[in-house]
Amino acid sequence: MSISIATIKEELENKVGSRIKLVVQTGRKRQTERHGVLSEIYPSVFIVNLDQDENSFERVSYSYADILTHSVEVKFHDHTEEPVE
Structure with a gap:
């Protein structure tokens, strides 16, 4: 399966919150x-x-390209520990 920025964005949109x-x-x-x-x-x-108990700042932002290039690995606690790829 071909991974693209659009598919990464779509998967993250479904996980907001x-x-x-x-x-x-x-x-x-x-x-x-x-x-x-x-x-x-x-x-x-x-x-x-x-x-806030772990970090000195409250928000971070990353681009979808960071996930595509494996600079950032994303795992959700709600479900299985599968990274978004």
Whole structure:
């Protein structure tokens, strides 16, 4: 199956309001893990409200291309731990 930005966006649109886990590539062999709620979907980006007990800032945004290029891995807590790809 061919993955495109449109299919990634469609999958995320169906999950707005769901608990989410983000694994972000932050450099060579380094990853950052963040937890929050998928709050908003825009034409080019999606926004996650982060859990305040873990993070010093409240929101982050990523582009759909970040998921496509595997810079960001998205997992939803509500369902199986399958990444969006």
